[in-house]
Amino acid sequence: MKSLIKILVVAVVLVAVSCKKDTAPNYQFMPNMYESAGYETYGEAAFPNGVEAQLPAEGSVPRGFIPFDIENSTEGYELAKTTLVSALDSTQVDLDRGKALYDIYCGICHGNKGNGQGKLVKREKILGIPSYDDAGRAITAGSIYHTIYYGKNAMGSYANQLKEEERWQVVAYVLKLKSDLEK
Incomplete structure (x- = not known):
């Protein structure tokens, strides 16, 4: 049983080492994280409808905030x-x-x-x-x-x-x- 485990470990190590090629680039998982597109701050490309995407939804109340119903007059x-x-x-x-x-x-x-x-x-x-x-x-x-x-x-x-x-x-x-x- 121990010899079978040793053989499996050696096989996994050999497979892992044999797949590595220094001449070819490694695989990138989620390449958008490494090579993201650049946007201008508040530019139209980042927000197709303008800056409104960053504004809170109309009628929403921030967490922990209780509105004061009496007006400033x-x-x-x-x-x-x-x-x-x-x-x-x-x-x-x-x-x-x-x-x-x-x-x-x-x-x-x-x-x-x-x-x-x-x-x-x-x-x-x-x-x-x-x-x-x-x-x-x-x-x-x-x-x-x-x-x-x-x-x-x-x-x-x-x-x-x-x-x-x-x-x-x-x-x-x-x-x-x-x-x-x-x-």
């Missing part, structure tokens, strides 16, 4: 102010995490106490940042979230920097700062 802001409530319940609110995010993204302008006296305001780089307790300024969880999502006046949007859950953590912390300033 004054009416949308007022709608969010009156109807939008936090997606987090009281057990999910983490004020320490909200504070950390607030200090990173908001404190530079709004101040770490929410009084509108951040470092950029003190250095007069940005002016007109209101305090959270200004008279006649009724801010709600919905209005804060809408402002973080779309931005308002000179403030830009933070929708790309903060995930939805993180935005709500910041909203909870801003409401805490507001209540602390009103005391």
Whole structure:
């Protein structure tokens, strides 16, 4: 039995060695991977219908993204102010995490106490940042979230920097700062 296995191994080795010819090129499996056709970037040859082939399908939603149904307008802001409530319940609110995010993204302008006296305001780089307790300024969880999502006046949007859950953590912390300033 062992001699039969030895004979088979020797035969396989001899067949493998005898098929190799240095004068002839080896076989290429999937030659398109070795010798692909060159295309110009965004050229018509790569995409017969233009660049549309790279755009996502109409109406598709990226993975992990939840669309915000309230529009970026004054009416949308007022709608969010009156109807939008936090997606987090009281057990999910983490004020320490909200504070950390607030200090990173908001404190530079709004101040770490929410009084509108951040470092950029003190250095007069940005002016007109209101305090959270200004008279006649009724801010709600919905209005804060809408402002973080779309931005308002000179403030830009933070929708790309903060995930939805993180935005709500910041909203909870801003409401805490507001209540602390009103005391």
